[in-house]
Each structure stands twice: as structure tokens, then as C-alpha cells.
Amino acid sequence: MESNLVGYALQDLGILIEASLVFYLAWTGRWKGQGAVAFYLSSLVVGQVTRACFLHEYGWKSLRYYYAYWSTDFLLVMSAFGIVCLFFRRACWREEKMWRLIRLFLVWLLVLVAAISGVFLSLNRHDFFTYFLVVFNQKLYFGCLVLNTLLYLMLHYMNSADDQLELLVCGVGIQFAGPTAALALVHLTNGGRFAKWLAYQTIPLCTFGMLLLWAYVIVYVPKSAGGFGPRNVPLPAVPPELSKL
Amino acid sequence: MKNLVLMFLLALLVIATASSLWRTFAGTATIDGVRPLVAIGTDPVPPFPPPPPKPTK
Numbered sequence: 001m002e003s004n005l006v007g008y009a010l011q012d013l014g015i016l017i018e019a020s021l022v023f024y025l026a027w028t029g030r031w032k033g034q035g036a037v038a039f040y041l042s043s044l045v046v047g048q049v050t051r052a053c054f055l056h057e058y059g060w061k062s063l064r065y066y067y068a069y070w071s072t073d074f075l076l077v078m079s080a081f082g083i084v085c086l087f088f089r090r091a092c093w094r095e096e097k098m099w100r101l102i103r104l105f106l107v108w109l110l111v112l113v114a115a116i117s118g119v120f121l122s123l124n125r126h127d128f129f130t131y132f133l134v135v136f137n138q139k140l141y142f143g144c145l146v147l148n149t150l151l152y153l154m155l156h157y158m159n160s161a162d163d164q165l166e167l168l169v170c171g172v173g174i175q176f177a178g179p180t181a182a183l184a185l186v187h188l189t190n191g192g193r194f195a196k197w198l199a200y201q202t203i204p205l206c207t208f209g210m211l212l213l214w215a216y217v218i219v220y221v222p223k224s225a226g227g228f229g230p231r232n233v234p235l236p237a238v239p240p241e242l243s244k245l
Numbered sequence: 246m247k248n249l250v251l252m253f254l255l256a257l258l259v260i261a262t263a264s265s266l267w268r269t270f271a272g273t274a275t276i277d278g279v280r281p282l283v284a285i286g287t288d289p290v291p292p293f294p295p296p297p298p299k300p301t302k
Binding site for chain 2: 183
């Protein structure tokens with residue numbers, strides 16, 4: 001019961017933060033500059049409000065909530081893929097040639113995931129929903145995890161000057177890596193009691209962590225010019241008399 | 246054409262990495278005999294679905 005109460009509180013708080021951030025972006029006129037963030041937050045609001053309606057109407061253990069949860073998860077995973085693509089675009093907005101290559105790579109990735117899922121689904125038509133979940137959603141989720149890590153490494157390797165983007169990418173990383181780490185713990189402990197409890201709690205907690213980080217970034221970290229290039233101003237030359245010391 | 250093939254191979258590499266992660270971390274993990282899944286959102290996760298049946302030949 002207590003766990004359920006915490007779960008419901010986390011759900012309502014999450015929706016509240018998402019809606020507040022969308023409102024804040026619209027109110028301050030940053031909607032256009034933060035299009036990717038606004039798009040993802042709006043998807044989260046739509047998906048989570050739908051889930052909340054089903055949860056309050058039919059209950060946590062109902063089959064309808066189960067279907068509503070995993071169907072809206074498809075929307076959220078697709079949106080997550082979309083935001084990772086938009087972050088790639090933002091990361092190399094001055095590098096048109098590089099963006100053309102990355103765009104090709106992202107299209108290939110989505111086509112391949114869809115094709116692999118299509119093959120599995122055609123072999124298992126009798127259990128379409130479960131296979132659809134396991135194959136397409138989970139593969140795209142883990143694909144986004146790898147893509148986000150690649151984007152983070154790329155930002156560091158290319159010495160990006162966009163601090164806001166780096167923090168936003170870190171937020172997405174928390175959301176993707178947390179549940180994966182919890183599942184790794186379940187695997188390592190053979191479904192131990194703590195790991196079992198953690199696996200149920202990690203998904204909402206990590207999304208909540210991402211929302212808190214994003215809230216900080218959106219409100220306090222200004223959007224810089226971005227692009228790749230030297231992060232810091234070069235140090236002034238050392239005077240000759242000091243260089244001899 | 247060269248870029249098309251290169252990007253295809255890169256996409257294949259990413260999918261292979263993602264599949265390996267899935268198999269290593271999630272594919273073999275079970276809670277009470279059912280396979281847990283990863284998701285997005287702050288909502289309470291419904292009881293995990295039963296493992297998919299093995300494909301029939």
C-alpha cells in the first residue's frame with residue numbers, strides 16, 4: 001500500500017513537472033529554441049496522462065492498464081528516438097556534411113530495427129502484442145541507449161561548446177541507463193529480493209531524475225551558440241620574464 | 246554509395262551492440278519466472294508480462 005502511494009505520488013509529480021516545463025517553455029517564448037525538448041515533454045505528458053486515466057479507472061493489476069502502459073510506451077520510445085535524432089542535429093548544426101552522414105545512419109538504424117521486428121512478428125503472429133513489445137520496443141530502447149552514449153562521446157570528442165545540450169543528453173542517459181543497470185542487477189543476483197524491488201522502482205525513478213535535471217537545465221542553464229569548436233578562450237601568452245622562472 | 250554502405254554497417258554495429266546489451270542485461274533476467282522489461286515514464290510499472298512462447302516450427 002505504501003509502495004503504491006509512493007508510486008502514485010511519483011506519477012502525479014512527474015506529470016506536474018512535465019506540464020510545468022511545457023508551460024514554462026511556452027510562457028517564456030523558448031518553445032522555438034527548445035523544440036526537441038518541448039516535443040519530448042509533450043509526448044511524456046500525453047502518454048502519462050493516458051496511463052494515469054487507465055490506472056485510476058481500472059487499477060494497477062488490470063489487463064487494461066497493462067495494455068495502456070505498454071502501448072503508450074511505444075509512443076514514448078519512438079519519441080525518445082526522435083529526441084536523440086534531434087539532439088544529433090543540434091550537436092552538428094554547423095556541420096552539414098556530418099549531419100547528412102548521421103541522418104543516413106539514423107534512418108538505416110530505424111529501418112533495420114523495424115525489419116528485424118517485422119521478421120520476428122511474422123513468425124509469431126499468435127502473440128503479436130508480447131512479441132511487438134519485446135522485439136520492437138526493447139530493441140529500439142537499447143538502440144537509443146547506445147545512440148545516446150555515442151552522442152555523449154561525440155560531444156566530448158569534438159569539444160562541443162553547448163553545455164546545455166551536454167546536460168540534456170546526460171538526463172536522457174539517466175533515463176536509459178538506470179533501468180538497464182537494474183536489470184543487470186536482477187540478472188547478477190538471479191532475481192534477488194532487493195534487485196526485484198529495485199527493478200520495479202527504477203523505471204519511474206530514473207525518468208523522474210531526468211525530469212529534475214531537465215528542469216534545472218531549462219530554467220538555469222542558458223542555451224549557448226553550440227556547434228563544435230574550442231570550449232575555452234585561449235590563455236594569454238606568458239611574458240618572457242615569467243617564462244624564465 | 247560508399248557512405249550509404251558505411252552508414253548501413255555502422256547502424257548494423259549499433260543494433261548488434263544493443264542486442265548484446267539486451268541479451269546480457271535483460272534477455273536472461275527473470276523475476277518470479279517472468280522476464281522484466283524496460284520502459285519510459287514515472288508511472289507505476291504494471292506486473293511484468295509472461296515470457297513469450299517459443300516459436301513453433
